[in-house]
Amino acid sequence: MxxxxxxxxxxxxxxxxxxxxxxxxxxxxxxxxxxxxxxxxxxxxxxxxxxxxxxxxxxxxxxxxxxxxxxxxxxxxxxxxxxxxxxxxxxxPYVIKPQQIVEKMSAKGYQIVLFGDANHPEVKGVISYSSTPPLVVNSLEELQGKKLGKKVTLVSQTTKQTPKLLEIANFLITRCAEVRIFNTICNATFDNQEAVRELSQEVDVMIIVGGRTSSNTKQLFHIAKEFCTDSYLVEDFNDLDPAWFRGKRLCGISAGASTPDWIIEGVREQIAGF
Structure with a gap:
């Protein structure tokens, strides 16, 4: 392989x-x-x-x-x-940035809209700095129908997808008198997502390596799945199924931001041996 x-x-x-x-x-x-x-x-x-x-x-x-x-x-x-x-x-430091923004802007009376998973520890930490009632949404659909203030500040969980953040920003701009938008998605997240988007269009099967509870890993998997139907998320080489690779020629591999090299290399070696 x-x-x-x-x-x-x-x-x-x-x-x-x-x-x-x-x-x-x-x-x-x-x-x-x-x-x-x-x-x-x-x-x-x-x-x-x-x-x-x-x-x-x-x-x-x-x-x-x-x-x-x-x-x-x-x-x-x-x-x-x-x-x-x-x-x-x-x-x-990329997480500290939205904490500081939320604290500063909420103190100025802005309603905080945070694009992220309400149950994620990063999001729980960020919204704790808001002195006004924050609104956490994980999609544009979740935002529709919500009561919005005249002054809104939009921030994002650091591991979200930029196109989806833009959808929410456009929605807010047409409905609020004042919208302050802060792109708090980190550069590494953006680069990893773009690399997966590119590679998953070239290969027959795509493997994403990382923790199943990792937000950025799940984002990589969802992007890969958009372009390569045969995409799979594994925590290490023990999760690999040889059946995934039958009849396949080229396998692409990426990994979440919290996945160490020793795990990635173990997956790569196992797949190369099929």
Whole structure:
């Protein structure tokens, strides 16, 4: 089986930075999973004793706590400070940006519209900085019929697709007196998505490697599926099914921003051997 890798894939700047921070701070806790890749989380716990704690209330005073790449809600951060925790901030700078925008614009009286998944930790963290009631929508359809203010600020989860953000922006512009639009989709996300869009039109089968709970990985998979019907999402080589590759000539591979090279290489080697 011939294999072709996407032009851009795998670890982004924010994830690389977070992994390096975790490895330098052995025996620490992370409030929630540091990144959305269970295999890499297992490696950090096994090799560096960096453990996940999902309940901020269960963290003991003066513990060393790493803030996940997706950030945490403002109240959780305040609670950690009250506990006297040693806070090590691994929040991606691209996530800090929408937090700051939401805090600033809501203080000026703007209604916040956030394009994203309401259940995603990044989104929960960002909207916690809003002093006005925020509106979170995952599609243009979800926005239609919602009550909108005269002054609106639009931001996006960092891993969303730019064309869909533009759809929402156009909708708001025709219905609100004032709309402030901030493109908070990170460059790495855009580059990875464009690379998948291009490669999935060339190949017979497409494999996306990454955590199943990773937003940016799922976005890559949805884009691949648009252009290549035989597209599959796997966490590592154990998820590969030889039947997917029968009668196929060329396989494309991409990976989410929180997928380490050692997992990607394992998938590539397995497919090349079919």
């Amino acid at each position: 011939q294999v072709k890798m996407a032009k851009n894939y795998g670890f982004c700047f924010g994830v690389k930075r977070a992994i390096e921070i975790a490895q330098k701070n052995k025996d620490s806790l992370t409030l929630g999973s540091l990144i959305h890749n269970p295999k890499e989380i297992e490696r950090l716990e096994r090799d560096f004793n960096v453990r996940v704690q999902d309940d901020v209330g269960a963290i003991e005073s003066h513990s060393s706590v790493i803030i996940r790449t997706h950030g945490i809600p403002k109240n959780d951060l305040a609670l950690l400070k009250e506990k006297g925790a040693h806070i090590i901030d691994a929040t991606c």
